[in-house]
Amino acid sequence: MTTATPAPLRIGVIGLDHWYAAIPFARRVAAEPGVRLRALVDRDPDRVAHVAGLTGCERTSTDPAFILDDAEIDAIACFTSVDRNPDLVVAAARAGKHIVSVKPLATNLADADRVVEEVERAGVVFVPSESRHTSPLARRLSGLVDSGRLGELRAGTFAMHSTLPAAWPGAGEPGWWADPARTAGGAWIDHAVYQIDRITALFRSPVAGITGTTANLVHRELPLEDYGHAVLTLESGAVVTVEDTWITPAGASSTRAHIVGSRGAVFHSTATESLGVAEEGGAWTVETLPPDPSDTLDALLAAVNDGVAPGSTVRTARQTLATCLAFYDAARGAR
Known part of the structure; x- marks a missing residue:
């Protein structure tokens, strides 16, 4: 007996504001055999024409209704600025689209709660962009935790230092x-969402408290911070720090993490392209850093085609946002 191959999932991309994610996602959808890139939408006709040229997508518009009202689109990927996202994903959920x-x-x-309510009412799949659970790096880290080789996780340090983002490839300003x-914060939340999602997955303990500081260390004219450093205390008693910035010189961006448990530790760094593991009584063993690409398309397909629940859901995304907003409240109160 053979298993029927599922019909290709038909996807529409709404918004190219977050082009760092939108363009790779659209190009991958256009190239994958199990999906179809049915339409592209962006307010800027030049931007949508550019991505249409990269992907071969022939159906484009500047109106989100072009995708939201299309009964032949099964799922949307929304990469607008954050302020526009809630209304669009609520409309997608009401239309029965993943x-x-x-x-x-x-x-x-308040907007996050609207999204949670409508997504759960519709019963559609929701995959947040900050979620990375099946990348080679994510699997390596979770495998170490699950094996017990690290013991009880007690501390962690997560950091990403990058340059100021560009409004569009080649643009000289962040837009x-x-x-x-149009967004909930600056440099810190820009990448802290990824790290908090991973902390939640690895430490498996809710955040009990958060404090920290924000600053403008380089881009003093920005109305949002270019530096943020948070200290999270988890209900397990573990303490984790999250530092994210837009202050590095061009070419000096890097991401790193160091997790310490009762039996061992693991670190990784993009600067050295290495991952190291140390176990009780032993020296560090260093290997090549596994890649950590976005896996949102994989999570979407696994959920829709195979019923595999995403590693992070709409409620995970809501809690990540709540943690980030609590950090900003604490940082303002500390001034």
Whole structure:
């Protein structure tokens, strides 16, 4: 007996504001045999024409309704600025379409709660962009935790230092990323959402408290921070720090993490392209850093075609946003 191959999932991309995620996602959908890139939408006709040329997608528009009202589209990937995301994903859920969402899912918890309510009412799949659970690096880290080789996780340090984002490839200014009306924060939340999602997956303990600081160390004219450093205390008693910035010189961006348990530790760094593991009584063993690409398309397909629940859901995304907003509240209160 043979198993029927599922029909290709038909996907529409709404918004190219977060082009760092939108363009690779659209190109991968256009290249994968199990999916179809049915349509592209962006407010800027030049941007949508550019991505259409990269992907071969012939159906384009500047109106989101072009995708939301299309009964032949099964799922949307929304990569607009964060302020526009809640209304669009709510409309998609009401239309019965599965969702890949920009990160974070909203600028405030009231809008995030609207998204949670409509997604759960519709019963559609929701994959947040900050979620990475099946990449080679994610599997390596979770495998170490699951094996017990690290013991009880007690501390962690997560950091990403990057340059100021560009509004579009080649643009000399950050655009919406530095507009307080269009996003929930600046440099810190830009990448902290990824790290908090991973901390949740690895430490498996809710955040009990958070504090920290923000600053403008290089881009003093920005209305949002270019530096943030948070200290999270988890209910397990573990303490984790998250530092994210837009302050590095061109070419000096890097991501690193160091997790310490009662029996061992693991670190990884993009600067050295290495991952090291140390176990009780032993020296560090260093290997090549496994890749950590976005796996939102894989998670979407696994959920829709095989019923495999995504590693992070709409409720995970809501909690990640709540943690980020609590950090900003704490940082303001510390001034």
